[in-house]
Amino acid sequence: MGAATFCWFFSIMVFSHPEKPFNYKVLAKFKKLTPLRPYTIYTAPPGKSFGARDLLSEFTPYNHEQLSVRNDVFKRSYLKNYQHEQPMYLMGSFRVLSARPLADSDVFTQGWIVRARSSDLEDVDLELVMPGLQKEAAPFASGDVITLQKRSYASALHVQRMDEDRLCITVVPLAYQTTAKTGNEVLALTPPERLNMEAYWPITRDPGSEMALTQQEPADIAAAKP
Template sequence: MIFSHPEKPFHYKMLAKFKKLTPLRPYTIYTAPAGKSFGPRDILAEFYPYNREQLGVRNDLFKRSYLKNYQHEQPVYLLGSFRVLSVRQLAASDVFTRGWIVRARSSELEDVDVELVMPGLSKDVAPFASGDTFNLQKRSYASALHVQRMDEDRICITVVPLAYQAVAKAGEEVLTLTPPEMLNMEAYWPITRDPGSEFALENKETVDVAVAKP
Protein backbone atom coordinates (compact mmCIF):
# COMPACT_ATOMS: atom_id res chain seq x y z
CA MET A 1 0.00 0.00 0.00
CA ILE A 2 2.79 2.45 0.89
CA PHE A 3 4.69 1.82 -2.34
CA SER A 4 1.50 1.88 -4.42
CA HIS A 5 0.28 5.22 -3.05
CA PRO A 6 3.27 7.52 -2.48
CA GLU A 7 1.02 10.57 -2.89
CA LYS A 8 -0.42 10.04 0.60
CA PRO A 9 1.52 12.29 3.04
CA PHE A 10 2.14 9.51 5.60
CA HIS A 11 3.24 7.06 2.91
CA TYR A 12 5.55 9.65 1.37
CA LYS A 13 7.18 10.37 4.75
CA MET A 14 7.74 6.65 5.36
CA LEU A 15 9.30 6.15 1.94
CA ALA A 16 11.52 9.19 2.48
CA LYS A 17 12.58 7.98 5.93
CA PHE A 18 13.76 4.64 4.57
CA LYS A 19 15.16 6.21 1.37
CA LYS A 20 12.73 4.36 -0.87
CA LEU A 21 11.41 7.30 -2.86
CA THR A 22 11.62 6.97 -6.62
CA PRO A 23 13.84 9.83 -7.91
CA LEU A 24 11.89 12.16 -10.17
CA ARG A 25 13.15 11.82 -13.71
CA PRO A 26 14.71 14.91 -15.36
CA TYR A 27 12.85 14.74 -18.70
CA THR A 28 13.79 16.65 -21.84
CA ILE A 29 11.69 17.65 -24.85
CA TYR A 30 12.81 14.36 -26.42
CA THR A 31 12.01 12.07 -23.48
CA ALA A 32 8.93 13.67 -21.91
CA PRO A 33 6.05 11.16 -21.81
CA ALA A 34 3.23 11.35 -24.32
CA GLY A 35 -0.05 12.57 -22.93
CA LYS A 36 -3.32 14.34 -23.65
CA SER A 37 -3.23 18.11 -24.17
CA PHE A 38 -6.09 20.39 -23.11
CA GLY A 39 -6.75 24.06 -23.64
CA PRO A 40 -8.61 26.11 -20.99
CA ARG A 41 -12.10 25.40 -22.37
CA ASP A 42 -11.39 21.68 -22.71
CA ILE A 43 -9.91 21.42 -19.21
CA LEU A 44 -12.93 23.21 -17.71
CA ALA A 45 -15.34 20.95 -19.60
CA GLU A 46 -13.37 17.89 -18.45
CA PHE A 47 -13.44 18.69 -14.74
CA TYR A 48 -16.63 20.73 -14.32
CA PRO A 49 -18.84 17.62 -13.85
CA TYR A 50 -16.61 16.19 -11.09
CA ASN A 51 -17.95 16.24 -7.56
CA ARG A 52 -15.61 16.72 -4.59
CA GLU A 53 -14.91 13.01 -4.12
CA GLN A 54 -14.25 12.38 -7.81
CA LEU A 55 -11.91 15.35 -7.99
CA GLY A 56 -10.02 14.08 -4.94
CA VAL A 57 -9.49 10.68 -6.59
CA ARG A 58 -8.30 12.31 -9.82
CA ASN A 59 -5.91 14.60 -7.95
CA ASP A 60 -4.42 11.63 -6.10
CA LEU A 61 -3.84 9.95 -9.45
CA PHE A 62 -2.16 13.07 -10.85
CA LYS A 63 0.29 13.16 -7.94
CA ARG A 64 0.85 9.40 -7.90
CA SER A 65 1.65 9.38 -11.62
CA TYR A 66 4.12 12.24 -11.21
CA LEU A 67 5.88 10.58 -8.27
CA LYS A 68 6.10 7.32 -10.22
CA ASN A 69 7.46 9.04 -13.35
CA TYR A 70 4.31 8.19 -15.32
CA GLN A 71 5.03 4.47 -15.39
CA HIS A 72 1.35 3.52 -15.70
CA GLU A 73 -0.59 6.70 -16.53
CA GLN A 74 -0.14 9.37 -19.18
CA PRO A 75 0.16 13.01 -18.07
CA VAL A 76 -2.45 15.67 -18.81
CA TYR A 77 -0.81 18.72 -20.38
CA LEU A 78 -2.21 22.25 -20.26
CA LEU A 79 -1.97 24.57 -23.26
CA GLY A 80 -2.90 28.20 -23.78
CA SER A 81 -2.12 31.84 -23.14
CA PHE A 82 -2.17 33.09 -19.54
CA ARG A 83 -1.78 36.47 -17.88
CA VAL A 84 0.28 36.65 -14.69
CA LEU A 85 -1.56 37.62 -11.50
CA SER A 86 1.22 37.06 -8.96
CA VAL A 87 4.73 35.65 -8.65
CA ARG A 88 6.65 34.56 -5.56
CA GLN A 89 9.48 32.32 -4.44
CA LEU A 90 8.62 28.92 -3.09
CA ALA A 91 9.17 28.28 0.61
CA ALA A 92 9.68 25.32 2.93
CA SER A 93 5.96 25.41 3.78
CA ASP A 94 5.00 24.80 0.12
CA VAL A 95 4.68 21.47 -1.68
CA PHE A 96 7.69 22.40 -3.81
CA THR A 97 10.17 24.01 -1.46
CA ARG A 98 12.68 25.60 -3.88
CA GLY A 99 12.12 27.75 -6.95
CA TRP A 100 9.33 30.09 -8.04
CA ILE A 101 5.60 29.85 -8.62
CA VAL A 102 3.41 31.92 -10.92
CA ARG A 103 -0.36 32.35 -10.56
CA ALA A 104 -1.98 33.31 -13.87
CA ARG A 105 -5.38 33.48 -15.55
CA SER A 106 -6.37 32.20 -18.95
CA SER A 107 -6.51 34.90 -21.63
CA GLU A 108 -9.19 32.83 -23.37
CA LEU A 109 -11.43 31.94 -20.43
CA GLU A 110 -11.42 33.87 -17.13
CA ASP A 111 -12.83 30.86 -15.27
CA VAL A 112 -9.50 29.04 -15.52
CA ASP A 113 -6.40 29.87 -13.44
CA VAL A 114 -3.05 28.12 -13.56
CA GLU A 115 -0.25 27.71 -11.06
CA LEU A 116 3.01 27.33 -12.98
CA VAL A 117 5.56 25.70 -10.68
CA MET A 118 9.22 26.32 -11.54
CA PRO A 119 11.08 23.93 -9.21
CA GLY A 120 14.73 24.58 -8.50
CA LEU A 121 14.80 27.90 -10.37
CA SER A 122 17.56 29.85 -8.62
CA LYS A 123 16.88 33.50 -9.41
CA ASP A 124 16.92 36.45 -7.05
CA VAL A 125 14.64 38.43 -9.36
CA ALA A 126 11.16 37.20 -10.26
CA PRO A 127 11.09 35.57 -13.73
CA PHE A 128 7.80 37.31 -14.56
CA ALA A 129 5.92 40.44 -13.50
CA SER A 130 2.23 40.88 -12.83
CA GLY A 131 0.52 41.60 -16.13
CA ASP A 132 2.95 39.61 -18.30
CA THR A 133 1.38 37.06 -20.62
CA PHE A 134 2.97 33.68 -21.26
CA ASN A 135 2.11 30.77 -23.54
CA LEU A 136 2.08 27.12 -22.55
CA GLN A 137 2.89 25.24 -25.74
CA LYS A 138 3.08 21.53 -26.53
CA ARG A 139 6.84 21.55 -25.98
CA SER A 140 6.30 23.11 -22.55
CA TYR A 141 5.03 19.73 -21.27
CA ALA A 142 3.14 21.50 -18.47
CA SER A 143 1.75 18.49 -16.64
CA ALA A 144 -1.27 18.80 -14.33
CA LEU A 145 -0.67 17.89 -10.67
CA HIS A 146 -3.81 19.27 -9.03
CA VAL A 147 -7.18 20.70 -10.03
CA GLN A 148 -9.01 22.88 -7.52
CA ARG A 149 -12.62 24.00 -7.80
CA MET A 150 -13.00 27.62 -6.65
CA ASP A 151 -15.89 30.01 -6.09
CA GLU A 152 -18.26 30.79 -8.98
CA ASP A 153 -17.47 27.45 -10.67
CA ARG A 154 -13.93 28.51 -11.54
CA ILE A 155 -10.98 26.10 -11.44
CA CYS A 156 -7.24 26.36 -10.85
CA ILE A 157 -4.77 23.86 -12.33
CA THR A 158 -1.32 23.37 -10.81
CA VAL A 159 1.22 22.36 -13.48
CA VAL A 160 4.95 21.63 -13.63
CA PRO A 161 7.04 21.63 -16.86
CA LEU A 162 8.31 18.06 -17.15
CA ALA A 163 11.21 19.01 -19.45
CA TYR A 164 12.58 21.30 -16.70
CA GLN A 165 13.72 24.04 -19.06
CA ALA A 166 11.73 27.10 -20.09
CA VAL A 167 12.28 30.19 -22.20
CA ALA A 168 11.20 33.54 -20.74
CA LYS A 169 11.07 37.07 -22.13
CA ALA A 170 10.47 36.08 -25.74
CA GLY A 171 13.45 33.75 -25.87
CA GLU A 172 15.97 36.10 -24.28
CA GLU A 173 16.64 33.92 -21.27
CA VAL A 174 16.69 30.18 -20.56
CA LEU A 175 15.21 29.25 -17.21
CA THR A 176 16.85 26.11 -15.91
CA LEU A 177 14.62 24.04 -13.67
CA THR A 178 15.42 20.87 -11.72
CA PRO A 179 13.23 18.06 -10.41
CA PRO A 180 12.83 18.32 -6.65
CA GLU A 181 14.61 15.76 -4.50
CA MET A 182 11.92 16.00 -1.85
CA LEU A 183 8.40 17.35 -1.71
CA ASN A 184 6.38 18.58 1.24
CA MET A 185 3.31 16.43 0.66
CA GLU A 186 1.67 17.72 3.84
CA ALA A 187 1.47 21.23 2.37
CA TYR A 188 -1.71 22.79 1.04
CA TRP A 189 -2.92 22.45 -2.57
CA PRO A 190 -3.27 24.71 -4.50
CA ILE A 191 -0.02 26.41 -3.57
CA THR A 192 -1.16 30.03 -4.05
CA ARG A 193 -4.22 31.89 -2.83
CA ASP A 194 -7.21 32.56 -5.06
CA PRO A 195 -7.03 36.25 -6.08
CA GLY A 196 -10.74 36.19 -6.89
CA SER A 197 -12.72 36.52 -10.09
CA GLU A 198 -12.57 40.32 -10.19
CA PHE A 199 -8.77 40.54 -10.27
CA ALA A 200 -7.95 42.76 -13.29
CA LEU A 201 -4.66 43.67 -14.95
CA GLU A 202 -3.52 45.90 -17.79
CA ASN A 203 -1.97 44.23 -20.81
CA LYS A 204 1.82 44.02 -20.68
CA GLU A 205 4.61 42.20 -22.42
CA THR A 206 3.93 38.76 -23.89
CA VAL A 207 6.44 36.02 -23.06
CA ASP A 208 6.74 32.41 -24.09
CA VAL A 209 7.04 29.54 -21.66
CA ALA A 210 8.36 26.78 -23.86
CA VAL A 211 10.94 24.11 -23.38
CA ALA A 212 14.32 25.19 -24.68
CA LYS A 213 16.40 23.00 -26.96
CA PRO A 214 19.47 21.62 -25.13
Protein backbone atom coordinates in the same frame (compact mmCIF):
# COMPACT_ATOMS: atom_id res chain seq x y z
CA MET B 1 1.63 -15.04 10.29
CA GLY B 2 -0.83 -12.24 10.92
CA ALA B 3 1.99 -9.77 11.55
CA ALA B 4 3.79 -10.87 8.39
CA THR B 5 0.61 -10.50 6.35
CA PHE B 6 -0.02 -7.03 7.77
CA CYS B 7 3.55 -5.91 6.96
CA TRP B 8 3.19 -7.26 3.44
CA PHE B 9 -0.05 -5.39 2.74
CA PHE B 10 1.26 -2.27 4.47
CA SER B 11 4.36 -2.24 2.27
CA ILE B 12 2.25 -2.65 -0.85
CA MET B 13 0.01 0.26 0.12
CA VAL B 14 2.95 2.52 0.95
CA PHE B 15 4.74 1.87 -2.34
CA SER B 16 1.53 1.94 -4.39
CA HIS B 17 0.34 5.31 -3.05
CA PRO B 18 3.34 7.60 -2.54
CA GLU B 19 1.06 10.64 -2.99
CA LYS B 20 -0.39 10.10 0.50
CA PRO B 21 1.53 12.32 2.97
CA PHE B 22 2.11 9.51 5.50
CA ASN B 23 3.30 7.06 2.84
CA TYR B 24 5.56 9.68 1.27
CA LYS B 25 7.12 10.43 4.65
CA VAL B 26 7.77 6.72 5.27
CA LEU B 27 9.37 6.27 1.87
CA ALA B 28 11.51 9.36 2.38
CA LYS B 29 12.66 8.18 5.82
CA PHE B 30 13.88 4.86 4.43
CA LYS B 31 15.25 6.49 1.24
CA LYS B 32 12.86 4.57 -0.98
CA LEU B 33 11.52 7.50 -2.99
CA THR B 34 11.78 7.16 -6.74
CA PRO B 35 13.99 10.02 -8.04
CA LEU B 36 12.01 12.33 -10.28
CA ARG B 37 13.27 11.99 -13.81
CA PRO B 38 14.78 15.09 -15.47
CA TYR B 39 12.86 14.91 -18.76
CA THR B 40 13.70 16.79 -21.94
CA ILE B 41 11.55 17.64 -24.96
CA TYR B 42 12.79 14.38 -26.47
CA THR B 43 12.09 12.11 -23.49
CA ALA B 44 8.93 13.61 -21.94
CA PRO B 45 6.11 11.04 -21.81
CA PRO B 46 3.24 11.32 -24.30
CA GLY B 47 -0.07 12.57 -23.00
CA LYS B 48 -3.31 14.31 -23.92
CA SER B 49 -3.25 18.11 -24.15
CA PHE B 50 -6.03 20.31 -22.74
CA GLY B 51 -6.81 23.95 -23.32
CA ALA B 52 -8.63 26.13 -20.79
CA ARG B 53 -12.07 25.37 -22.26
CA ASP B 54 -11.31 21.66 -22.41
CA LEU B 55 -10.26 21.78 -18.77
CA LEU B 56 -13.46 23.49 -17.67
CA SER B 57 -15.58 21.07 -19.67
CA GLU B 58 -13.72 18.06 -18.27
CA PHE B 59 -13.74 18.91 -14.57
CA THR B 60 -16.89 20.97 -13.98
CA PRO B 61 -19.10 17.81 -13.71
CA TYR B 62 -16.80 16.25 -11.10
CA ASN B 63 -18.03 16.06 -7.53
CA HIS B 64 -15.67 16.42 -4.57
CA GLU B 65 -14.85 12.71 -4.31
CA GLN B 66 -14.21 12.31 -8.03
CA LEU B 67 -11.94 15.33 -8.11
CA SER B 68 -10.02 14.07 -5.08
CA VAL B 69 -9.41 10.71 -6.75
CA ARG B 70 -8.28 12.36 -9.99
CA ASN B 71 -5.88 14.62 -8.11
CA ASP B 72 -4.40 11.60 -6.32
CA VAL B 73 -3.79 9.99 -9.71
CA PHE B 74 -2.07 13.15 -10.98
CA LYS B 75 0.32 13.23 -8.04
CA ARG B 76 0.93 9.47 -7.98
CA SER B 77 1.75 9.44 -11.69
CA TYR B 78 4.19 12.32 -11.27
CA LEU B 79 5.95 10.69 -8.32
CA LYS B 80 6.24 7.42 -10.26
CA ASN B 81 7.56 9.11 -13.41
CA TYR B 82 4.40 8.19 -15.33
CA GLN B 83 5.11 4.46 -15.35
CA HIS B 84 1.43 3.51 -15.51
CA GLU B 85 -0.52 6.68 -16.34
CA GLN B 86 0.02 9.27 -19.05
CA PRO B 87 0.26 12.93 -18.02
CA MET B 88 -2.37 15.53 -18.83
CA TYR B 89 -0.73 18.58 -20.40
CA LEU B 90 -2.04 22.14 -20.30
CA MET B 91 -1.72 24.45 -23.29
CA GLY B 92 -2.71 28.05 -23.98
CA SER B 93 -1.92 31.65 -23.11
CA PHE B 94 -2.13 32.92 -19.55
CA ARG B 95 -1.75 36.44 -18.16
CA VAL B 96 0.38 36.62 -15.01
CA LEU B 97 -1.32 37.81 -11.82
CA SER B 98 1.49 37.30 -9.29
CA ALA B 99 4.73 35.47 -8.59
CA ARG B 100 6.65 34.61 -5.45
CA PRO B 101 9.51 32.38 -4.33
CA LEU B 102 8.60 28.94 -3.05
CA ALA B 103 9.04 28.33 0.68
CA ASP B 104 9.55 25.37 3.00
CA SER B 105 5.82 25.44 3.80
CA ASP B 106 4.93 24.85 0.12
CA VAL B 107 4.64 21.52 -1.68
CA PHE B 108 7.67 22.44 -3.77
CA THR B 109 10.16 24.10 -1.45
CA GLN B 110 12.67 25.66 -3.88
CA GLY B 111 12.12 27.78 -6.96
CA TRP B 112 9.22 30.06 -7.93
CA ILE B 113 5.46 29.80 -8.25
CA VAL B 114 3.52 31.90 -10.77
CA ARG B 115 -0.24 32.49 -10.68
CA ALA B 116 -1.85 33.40 -14.01
CA ARG B 117 -5.27 33.53 -15.67
CA SER B 118 -6.30 32.15 -19.03
CA SER B 119 -6.37 34.77 -21.79
CA ASP B 120 -9.23 32.88 -23.46
CA LEU B 121 -11.39 32.00 -20.46
CA GLU B 122 -11.05 33.92 -17.21
CA ASP B 123 -12.74 31.12 -15.28
CA VAL B 124 -9.48 29.14 -15.43
CA ASP B 125 -6.40 30.00 -13.36
CA LEU B 126 -2.94 28.52 -13.70
CA GLU B 127 -0.32 27.77 -11.08
CA LEU B 128 2.99 27.32 -12.86
CA VAL B 129 5.52 25.64 -10.56
CA MET B 130 9.11 26.42 -11.49
CA PRO B 131 11.13 24.08 -9.26
CA GLY B 132 14.81 24.76 -8.67
CA LEU B 133 14.77 28.15 -10.43
CA GLN B 134 17.59 30.21 -8.94
CA LYS B 135 16.60 33.86 -9.42
CA GLU B 136 16.48 36.75 -6.98
CA ALA B 137 13.92 38.68 -9.05
CA ALA B 138 10.59 37.27 -10.17
CA PRO B 139 10.81 35.49 -13.54
CA PHE B 140 7.53 37.09 -14.65
CA ALA B 141 5.84 40.37 -13.78
CA SER B 142 2.14 41.04 -13.40
CA GLY B 143 0.61 41.45 -16.87
CA ASP B 144 3.16 39.28 -18.68
CA VAL B 145 1.77 36.55 -20.90
CA ILE B 146 2.92 32.95 -20.53
CA THR B 147 2.28 30.71 -23.53
CA LEU B 148 2.29 27.00 -22.81
CA GLN B 149 2.93 25.02 -25.97
CA LYS B 150 3.14 21.31 -26.62
CA ARG B 151 6.90 21.33 -26.06
CA SER B 152 6.39 22.94 -22.63
CA TYR B 153 5.00 19.61 -21.36
CA ALA B 154 3.17 21.39 -18.52
CA SER B 155 1.82 18.40 -16.62
CA ALA B 156 -1.22 18.69 -14.33
CA LEU B 157 -0.65 17.95 -10.64
CA HIS B 158 -3.81 19.34 -9.04
CA VAL B 159 -7.16 20.79 -10.09
CA GLN B 160 -9.01 22.92 -7.56
CA ARG B 161 -12.63 24.05 -7.84
CA MET B 162 -13.00 27.64 -6.62
CA ASP B 163 -15.94 29.97 -6.10
CA GLU B 164 -18.16 31.05 -9.00
CA ASP B 165 -17.50 27.73 -10.80
CA ARG B 166 -13.90 28.65 -11.53
CA LEU B 167 -10.96 26.23 -11.67
CA CYS B 168 -7.30 26.48 -10.78
CA ILE B 169 -4.84 23.98 -12.24
CA THR B 170 -1.35 23.44 -10.85
CA VAL B 171 1.18 22.31 -13.44
CA VAL B 172 4.90 21.55 -13.50
CA PRO B 173 6.88 21.59 -16.76
CA LEU B 174 8.45 18.19 -17.37
CA ALA B 175 10.86 19.42 -20.08
CA TYR B 176 12.91 21.43 -17.63
CA GLN B 177 15.46 22.84 -20.08
CA THR B 178 12.93 24.68 -22.23
CA THR B 179 10.27 25.65 -19.72
CA ALA B 180 9.93 29.34 -20.43
CA LYS B 181 11.92 32.29 -21.68
CA THR B 182 11.98 36.01 -20.89
CA GLY B 183 13.60 37.72 -23.82
CA ASN B 184 16.73 35.72 -24.57
CA GLU B 185 16.99 34.33 -21.05
CA VAL B 186 16.47 30.62 -20.57
CA LEU B 187 14.91 29.71 -17.24
CA ALA B 188 16.70 26.58 -16.08
CA LEU B 189 14.63 24.36 -13.80
CA THR B 190 15.45 21.13 -12.01
CA PRO B 191 13.19 18.38 -10.63
CA PRO B 192 12.89 18.51 -6.83
CA GLU B 193 14.66 15.94 -4.71
CA ARG B 194 11.88 15.93 -2.14
CA LEU B 195 8.40 17.41 -1.77
CA ASN B 196 6.37 18.58 1.20
CA MET B 197 3.30 16.45 0.60
CA GLU B 198 1.63 17.72 3.77
CA ALA B 199 1.41 21.23 2.34
CA TYR B 200 -1.80 22.79 1.03
CA TRP B 201 -2.98 22.55 -2.58
CA PRO B 202 -3.27 24.83 -4.50
CA ILE B 203 -0.01 26.52 -3.59
CA THR B 204 -1.13 30.16 -3.99
CA ARG B 205 -4.16 31.98 -2.64
CA ASP B 206 -7.16 32.59 -4.86
CA PRO B 207 -6.91 36.19 -6.14
CA GLY B 208 -10.64 36.20 -6.87
CA SER B 209 -12.52 36.89 -10.06
CA GLU B 210 -12.57 40.69 -9.88
CA MET B 211 -9.64 43.11 -10.29
CA ALA B 212 -7.20 40.18 -10.41
CA LEU B 213 -6.01 40.93 -13.92
CA THR B 214 -4.73 44.37 -12.96
CA GLN B 215 -3.76 44.02 -9.31
CA GLN B 216 -1.28 41.66 -7.65
CA GLU B 217 -1.79 40.17 -4.22
CA PRO B 218 0.08 42.30 -1.66
CA ALA B 219 1.60 39.20 -0.05
CA ASP B 220 2.94 37.98 -3.37
CA ILE B 221 4.33 41.40 -4.28
CA ALA B 222 6.23 41.53 -0.99
CA ALA B 223 7.48 37.98 -1.41
CA ALA B 224 8.74 38.69 -4.93
CA LYS B 225 11.00 41.54 -3.80
CA PRO B 226 14.68 40.45 -3.66
